[in-house]
Amino acid sequence: MFFEGSEKKVQIRVTPQAGSLRELGIEFWRALVAQSQASILSQVQSAELDAFILSESSLFVWDDRFVMITCGNISLVDSIGFFLQRFDRELLAEVSFQRKNEYQSHLQKTTFEQDQQQLSQWLPGRAHQLGHLDGHHNFIWYWHAGHQPKALDINTELLMYHISGEAADYLRSQGQSIAGVRRALALEDLFAGFIIDDFLFEPYGYSVNGVKGCQYFTIHITPQEDSSYVSFETNIDLALNHPTLLDQLCQILNPSSFDLITFNCSPSLTASDDTVLVAHQSASLQAVYPVDFKHFMCPLGT
Template sequence: MFFEGAEKKAEIQTDLKQISLLNDLPDSFWKTLVSCCKAQVLSTISNPQCKAFLLSESSLFVWDDRLLILTCGETQLVNSIEYFIQQVGTKKIKQLTYQRKNEYFAHAQPSCFGDDMKQLSPYIKGCAYRFGELDGHHNYLFHYENDFTALPDDKTYEFLAYQISETASELLTSSNISAEKIREFLSIDSLLPDYVIDDFVFKPYGYSLNAIKEDRYLTIHVTPQAGSSYISFESNIDLIVVAPLFIDILKPLSFDILSFNEHEFSQKTLPFKEANYVSKSLVEKTLPNGYHVNFANFILPQLQFTQPTQLSVEGENHAL
């Protein structure tokens, strides 16, 4: 069974003097916003600083002055962004960033990054970049071009693991696996002892987790199927520091790290090279909106031959 795990991501920052996203917009607004991209809200957790929605395809986080939404599969996140702009108005938006990662089967998506930019162009103008090589792992990134400047301590991290080990894939695709077992496997409860956690195991495969504490968050999304395995971690806590633990658990053949405003990126990623991973892409840029962005793709060189993957020629198959 194939599922496109790679997420589309949007972060929108708003003017708190004009609107409080937590207090001025009801849950019905967020459910409608999510439905615009053909996803649904499964459950919600909250504290005074943050509300986290677990979705049928990834997650939505809302704070007073910003929102973060990630959606996977064949969702059209750009429709949700358009809905937000139409309902709230551009004058209340301080900054907007939109990302799309390289997908396993991009041809199966209802739109591409360029299509999404054309859809947003009547509302906002901005700059677009590609971080990483076109024929390898990469991230497309668009941001609203205005007079906004990001605060230096506004940091976020993404750790994306591809082609996890056979052992990890077999455990995560085992029948009737529980959320508790997956959290134990990933060491989540020990890493986040004081966080409120909301998670869900999908059938037949897949797992999502939201965790919040005050204004801090972590979200994890697991697509464990062998052949297209992908596990994403997104947070405003330092994932580069804890990445060696996840690498040891998952043993991926490759992984990406993307950070915003982490100025010690090169020094912090040195341990990955010591673990025999090779950096295939290293991209760095300070954007006009003040965000300092680093992107790195690490691969584990293969030392022996493997067998080819046999494909089905019957019926519909994204892989053909």
């Protein structure tokens, strides 16, 4: 029962002249999400941020930007096209589109090359590849209109493959509950003060969004044996506010392989003795936005 957990992600930031994206209202976002054949399942909000759980991953909307993340074989570029029909180029500050490492890229509706060609018909962005094609790798297409990332324009992604142990067993078990998953992930300890919204899929799979002020985190779990995948993503300044979080997530989920992708920040991850770094690549997207990609693995005994 294969499911492609790994995600595509878009972040679009608009200029002040564009007005507030939050004020576009739910019908606009429903229509945008529907362009990708996904739908909104539930919603929470803070004073600065609306967070939506989607049928495939999540959507976050601030006044000046949105982040949409989709898993499965959703063609996220269609939602980007919908947004760009409404917002002319002079209202855009930056657009980034990312495809994370896929288990079975040939099952996707489009290749990254096709996505890139479509995006480049709309905006003169540039594609970057981080990591080798025969190992974990990420594709990022990025465009900006002279935008300079600020100190708080940060993002951390921890992508965990082949999870095992107690939490993984629970996530694959029959009869699991929302409360049980929250406990297995120690969610309320790790994210105290966040407003939490989560969804348990049938027969497996779990998504959670958390918001606090302008901060968000999201976790998506595809627990299936042989193709398990858990993504954690946040704009929390982890180095400042939660230096042990990434280590704690790795301890709970015990992945045998994981990627750390950071945009404009350097959170701490203490690779344990049984972990090695097998790929590392940095880039400066359009010469302004630093991104760093690391792939870790746990070797077997020889």
